[in-house]
Amino acid sequence: MAEIGKVVGLSGPAVGERLRRLQSDGVIEGFTVRVDAQTLGYTLEAIVRIKPRSKQLHNVERMIRDETRFTSCDRVTGDDCFIARLALVSVAELDDILLPLHERAETHTSIVKSSLLRNRMPGLSPEKKGA
Template identity: 50%
Template sequence: MLDDLDRRIVEILAEDARISLKELAGKVNLSSPSASERLKRLEERGVIRAFTVDLDPAALGYTLQVIVRIRPLPGQLHRVQQLIEEIPEFTECDKVTGDDCFIARLHLTSIDQLDEILDRIIDRAETNSSIVKSQPVKRRLPPL
C-alpha cells in the first residue's frame, strides 16, 4: 500500500513524469535526497515501472483506432498470440476470459490497413472489429 506521501508523489509524476527532482521535492515538502529515496523505493517495490512518453497517435498519422475481439480457432491460441505480438499496429492487447481470448487495440493510418492486418490472422481466428469514435476516459491510474 501507499502512504499519503507516496500517493502524492505518484500523482505528481502521473501528471508530469519529466518534473525535476527538486520541483517534486518542493511539491511534497521534502528535501531532494528524501524525495529521491522515496522515488527509489517506489521503483524497487515495482509501484513505478517506468518513466515514459505519452504520444498522440493522430499526430503521427494514425488517425484510426480499432478495437478487435479475437477468438482463436482450436489449437491456434499460441500462434495467434505470437502474430499479435509481431504486428506493430497492435498497440495494446489483453488476454481475457469469455467468448473471446484477446481484446486488442490497433492504431492505423487507413481502413485498408485493417483488412491487411486481419487477413494475417483470419485463417487462425475469428475477429470482430469496432472503430473507436472517441475515448471519453483516457488511460489513467487506478484509484490510489
C-alpha cells in the same frame, strides 16, 4: 523534480527521495514516454476482439505479436481470447491486418471514436489506505 515538488508542496530533493523509495518498494516499476500516435500519422484506433479457431491459439498470438500496428493486447475470459488495440492510418488498413488472421480466428472490430479514460491508475486499495 522541482516542478513536481511545486505541484505537491515538496522540495525537489524530497520528491526524488520519495520516487526512489517507491521504486525500491516496487510500486513504481519504471518511467516511460507517451507518444502521440496522431503526430506519427495514426489517426484512427480500433479495438479488435479475437477468438482463435481450434488449435490456433499460439499461431494467432504470434501473428498479433508480429504485427507492429497492434499497440496492446490482453488475454481475456469469455467468448474471445484476446482484446487488442490497433493504430491505423486509415480504415482500409484493417483488411491488410485482419484478413491473414481470419484463417485462424474470428474477429470483431470497433473503431474508437474517443477515449474517456486512458491509462489511469486506480486509487489506493482499502488495505493500502490505512498503511
